[in-house]
Amino acid sequence: xxxxxxxxxxxxxxxxxxxxxxxxxxxxxxxxxxxxxxxxxxxxxxxxxxxxxxxxxxxxxxxxxxxxxxxxxxxxxxxxxxxxxxxxxxxxxxxxxxxxxxxxxxxxxxxxxxxxxxxxxxxxxxxxxxxxxxxxxxxxxxxxxxxxxxxxxxxxxxxxxxxxxxxxxxxxxxxxxxxxxxxxxxxxxxxxxxxxxxxxxxxxxxxxxxxxxxxxxxxxxxxxxxxxxxxxxxxxxxxxxxxxxxxxxxxxxxxxxxxxxxxxxxxxxxxxxxxxxxxxxxxxxxxxxxxxxxxxxxxxxxxxxxxxxxxxxxxxxxxxxxxxxxxxxxxxxxxxxxxxxxxxxxxxxxxxxxxxxxxxxxxxxxxxxxxxxxxxxxxxxxxxxxxxxxxxxxxxxxxxxxxxxxxxxxxxxxxxxxxxxxxxxxxxxxxxxxx
Numbered sequence: 001x002x003x004x005x006x007x008x009x010x011x012x013x014x015x016x017x018x019x020x021x022x023x024x025x026x027x028x029x030x031x032x033x034x035x036x037x038x039x040x041x042x043x044x045x046x047x048x049x050x051x052x053x054x055x056x057x058x059x060x061x062x063x064x065x066x067x068x069x070x071x072x073x074x075x076x077x078x079x080x081x082x083x084x085x086x087x088x089x090x091x092x093x094x095x096x097x098x099x100x101x102x103x104x105x106x107x108x109x110x111x112x113x114x115x116x117x118x119x120x121x122x123x124x125x126x127x128x129x130x131x132x133x134x135x136x137x138x139x140x141x142x143x144x145x146x147x148x149x150x151x152x153x154x155x156x157x158x159x160x161x162x163x164x165x166x167x168x169x170x171x172x173x174x175x176x177x178x179x180x181x182x183x184x185x186x187x188x189x190x191x192x193x194x195x196x197x198x199x200x201x202x203x204x205x206x207x208x209x210x211x212x213x214x215x216x217x218x219x220x221x222x223x224x225x226x227x228x229x230x231x232x233x234x235x236x237x238x239x240x241x242x243x244x245x246x247x248x249x250x251x252x253x254x255x256x257x258x259x260x261x262x263x264x265x266x267x268x269x270x271x272x273x274x275x276x277x278x279x280x281x282x283x284x285x286x287x288x289x290x291x292x293x294x295x296x297x298x299x300x301x302x303x304x305x306x307x308x309x310x311x312x313x314x315x316x317x318x319x320x321x322x323x324x325x326x327x328x329x330x331x332x333x334x335x336x337x338x339x340x341x342x343x344x345x346x347x348x349x350x351x352x353x354x355x356x357x358x359x360x361x362x363x364x365x366x367x368x369x370x371x372x373x374x375x376x377x378x379x380x381x382x383x384x385x386x387x388x389x390x391x392x393x394x395x396x397x398x399x400x401x402x403x404x405x406x407x408x409x410x411x412x413x414x415x416x417x418x419x420x421x422x423x424x425x426x427x428x429x430x431x432x433x434x435x
Contacts, residue, residue: 034064038071045074050081061102065109072106083127096127114146118154125161133170136161144182150190152203155183159207163214173214174223180211181240184247188302195303204304208247217250225255238263242275251275252282270299274309281312289316297332307333307340314346323350324424341384345391348376351425352398358423363407368421370401371429402434 037059044053057078060071079099086092103120107113121138124131139158148154162179165171184207191200214220224241231237238259245256260279264272273296280288293313300306310333317326327350330343351373359365374395381391408415408431417431 030063033059034067037063038067041074041078045078050078051085053078054082061105065105069106069110072102072110075102093128096123099123099127114142114148115151115154117146118142118148118151118157121161122157132161132164132168136165136170143186150194152187152190152197152200155186156203156207156210159183159210163210173219176214177220177223177244178240180207180214181244183207184243188304191303192301211248217245217248217253220244220248220250221253221255224259228255228258232258232262233266235263235267238266239271242272246275246278251278270296271301271305274300274305274312277309277312277316281316284319286316286319289313290320297329303336307337310336311340311342311346314343318346318350318353321353323354326350339383341380341387341391344376344380344383345387345394348373348380348394348398351376351421352401354423354425355401358421358425364403364411364413365422367401367403367407368419368429369423369425370398371419371432372421372425372427374398374432375427375429399432399435402432405433408433 037056041053041056041060044050044056053074057071057075060067061075065071076099079095079102083092083095083099086095100120100123103116103123107116118139121135121142124135124138128135139154139161142148143155143158159176159179162171162176166173166176184204187200187204187207191197191204194200224244227237228241241259242256242263245251245253245259250256257279260272260275264276273292277289277292280286280292289312293309293316297306297309297313300309310329314326314329314333317323317329327347330346333340333343351369355369355373356366358369359367377391377394377398380387381395403411403413405415413419413431415431415433419429419431421427421429
């Protein structure tokens with residue numbers, strides 16, 4: 001390859017060039033070369049000839065790197081194309097080093113160092129995956145020190161690199177948990193600033209899926225138990241423990257109970273009230289769930305936790321036979337997330353449990369609530385595929401509580417007609433007979 005030494009020289013030049021260099025170069029000679037090569041490489045690039053664009057593009061970066069951001073954007077594509085066609089290992093590595101230098105020099109002249117550093121880490125993982133530890137440390141610096149604004153993808157890559165390093169034996173699982181907790185906090189902060197952002201919500205979902213191999217309570221609990229006594233008065237540590245244990249369904253463990261109580265005592269908040277409610281729910285202390293949550297749900301910052309808190313409250317009200325309050329809580333969960341099938345399941349169950357109390361005769365009015373309940377179970381299945389099995393089981397169970405065809409006939413009620421369910425339910429439904 002003819003340009004090997006040329007690339008090395010360019011890398012050295014780029015790393016030392018003044019960030020205050022003029023747009024068309026520091027000298028008249030540089031300006032002439034800059035304008036000539038800018039025109040040349042741009043024309044090659046527009047024609048789709050990335051290889052032809054390479055040499056004049058290199059000259060632009062050498063003589064006038066502050067010319068325009070587009071030179072760096074296009075340069076990444078040009079160098080990647082060159083790497084793909086290079087077969088000599090040494091020359092290919094020099095091109096990879098050049099690509100990394102492009103990201104660093106872009107930061108010098110156009111800022112956004114955090115994102116550019118993260119992108120450099122991604123180039124390492126793409127072209128030098130054996131340099132796994134270096135990529136991880138670069139991404140760590142980008143996310144935790146420099147910051148990447150509201151980019152929802154880069155924190156997820158940070159977690160992926162942590163997992164890859166753990167699998168390779170470079171870090172332990174505890175560090176993976178630390179990164180997981182940090183990335184969740186990062187994404188939830190973005191979601192608070194951009195409520196309803198589906199990309200961020202999907203990133204959180206993908207994060208939970210990726211974390212599954214590390215998500216067993218048998219693995220998580222011993223790691224935090226080893227550190228508990230020396231950190232039990234550390235609010236940040238307790239927040240981390242309760243978050244991970246709650247997210248991974250370990251909220252019936254003794255460690256979760258201790259951490260929740262200690263955190264609530266040290267730093268009471270809507271979040272700790274929610275965690276205390278989780279703990280009370282595990283112990284079937286439903287009145288305590290209501291007391292902890294009733295006045296604090298709307299103060300919970302995380303939309304995901306707020307939905308879960310409303311569902312917890314709905315379930316507690318259901319167990320306490322406070323059905324109207326339970327339905328209101330479930331409806332508030334749906335107002336935040338219309339695809340939360342569990343809310344419809346709870347409403348349906350409360351309707352079914354109210355059936356006898358909401359009618360005067362055993363043939364029709366005391367069975368009408370089952371029509372409304374099945375409507376909710378069907379709705380749960382429609383909006384939330386995760387509820388398919390549970391909703392179908394409940395539908396099969398409760399359609400057997402519908403009136404018989406004879407009951408409808410002798411009461412003068414036509415199948416398929418509209419029916420208003422009374423009592424506290426007050427919903428219109430459709431008359432159906434038992435299968």
